Amino acid sequence: MTELRIEGLTKSYGPPAPPVLDGLDLTVPGGALAAVLGPSGCGKTTLLRIIAGFLHADAGSVTVGERVMTGPGVHLPPERRRIGIVPQEGALFPHLSVARNVAFGLTGLDRTTRRRRAEEMLELVGLTGYGERMPHELSGGQQQRIALARALAPRPALVLLDEPFNALDSALRAGVRADVRAALRLSGATAVLVTHDQQEALSTADLVAVVRDGRVAQCDTPQQVYRRPADPWIAGFVGDAVLLPATALGGGTADTALGTIPLATDTDTDTDTVNGTGTVLLRPEQLELTEPTSGAVGGTVTEVRFYGHDAMVTVAVDGLADPVDLRTAGPVAVQPGERTGIRVRGEAVLHS
Structure with missing residues (x-):
């Protein structure tokens, strides 16, 4: 299990706009799922892209385990970070079978090992026997679980989930969230879920980090954030408040x-x-x-x-x-x- 540590992260897209991230700090213990929750424009997506290596930070550091991914004079490219990503709507390769989608990131392995690992991941997400199907033959919820299997297949140090349940209807969302959460627990992966859905954050995560104006305003267990919010704004944002x-x-x-x-x-x-x-x-x-x-x-x-x-x-x-x-x-x-x-x-x- 690998801890994620973010310290003093700053990112601006240039004046006159204020910084999108303004000295953000966040620690996610190894094996935990942290939900980053906040209103539109608070810096959630920017944070995710910097962790993944798609954006350069202006200042601050991102450390996964003992490896500095982003820091003064350091910027590892995305392909060297060992970070799995589950994007919105799955984003599966339409011309590849389910098994080949799952095995896509397994480079440097022989064909038998790749096939065996893909089968393990399909079993993990509850889709054993779906390897020969094509993405268009799957439901939206199944596509999201395949996207998770693909992200977990290379045994990443960290998994990032970018609002992965948005495209699902309400009847499917809760079930797929539970399936994804169970698969992450079984894999032991450390994960960060970016969402604007308060119910999703509270019901899915081990930790909820509420982001406001480019900083973490409060980070605690879902129960503590709901029952003991740090200020009235957080109280009104995380659930209904009187x-x-x-x-x-x-x-x-x-x-x-x-x-x-x-x-x-x-x-x-x-x-x-x-x-x-x-x-x-x-x-x-x-x-x-x-x-x-x-x-x-x-x-x-x-x-x-x-x-x-x-x-x-x-x-x-x-x-x-x-x-x-x-x-x-x-x-x-x-x-x-x-x-x-x-x-x-x-x-x-x-x-x-």
């Missing part, structure tokens, strides 16, 4: 328009700001509909969006300028225009 003005009361609680809420004890809460004020983060699933009894926090339902497995209910809360969204499972008992109560479950995160 952000409320709050005043820290001491004793690990904060006063909000939804009542007094306990604060997470592992959060860096700055209660020394003016009046101890800040912004509290809750997730929609932490809010619960209750009977609109006197003394309870109440509001008026303005919208109900039903998704099958759950529903998102928007409530204009009394005394709060902006409405809040809450997620509820099962049948929705309220309709727009009705009064409801709201109760908070669990702890909140306070950002100063």
Whole structure:
């Protein structure tokens, strides 16, 4: 297993545009899958192309294991980096069979060894027996798994996945993601997945690196990034967020328009700001509909969006300028225009 270390990576396409990457740091432990997540234009694709060797960095370094790929006075060409790439839409060679596609990068080996390795990779991705088919005879999901097999066949030090599930319909996407993740785990490969899909990053990766303005704003496990985002922007970008003005009361609680809420004890809460004020983060699933009894926090339902497995209910809360969204499972008992109560479950995160 090979660790990926990126330090101080900088890349600009020239003035007057600001740098696309601005001193980016990222470490991916050996054997882990890291998802690089961020909005369009944040530098995700540029980062991937520099790691692969397709672009020169202006400054900084990329090290895979003990080999410096990019650094001061160093730029290994792509063919010498031992990095496998899974592009968007598979990009298989249409004139080659599946087996020959998988074996394409196996140079310097005899024909028998190449065939055996291709068969091993097809078994790894669950497509044993597909070697003689042509790419046009495969579904989109099968093509992506063949692309992964081709990337893994030469035993690369690192695998890069460039938004590989974008072209798949929603019914296929989750299954192919799971298959790809399982194959990567079995191979022991270190991998970097570039995506703009928050659900994909959270459900697939061991680590999620949120990139903003050319730097990693937060890198942690999916659960920590979702439950303990480093700032309100990350909270709103990684999933749905309920952000409320709050005043820290001491004793690990904060006063909000939804009542007094306990604060997470592992959060860096700055209660020394003016009046101890800040912004509290809750997730929609932490809010619960209750009977609109006197003394309870109440509001008026303005919208109900039903998704099958759950529903998102928007409530204009009394005394709060902006409405809040809450997620509820099962049948929705309220309709727009009705009064409801709201109760908070669990702890909140306070950002100063």
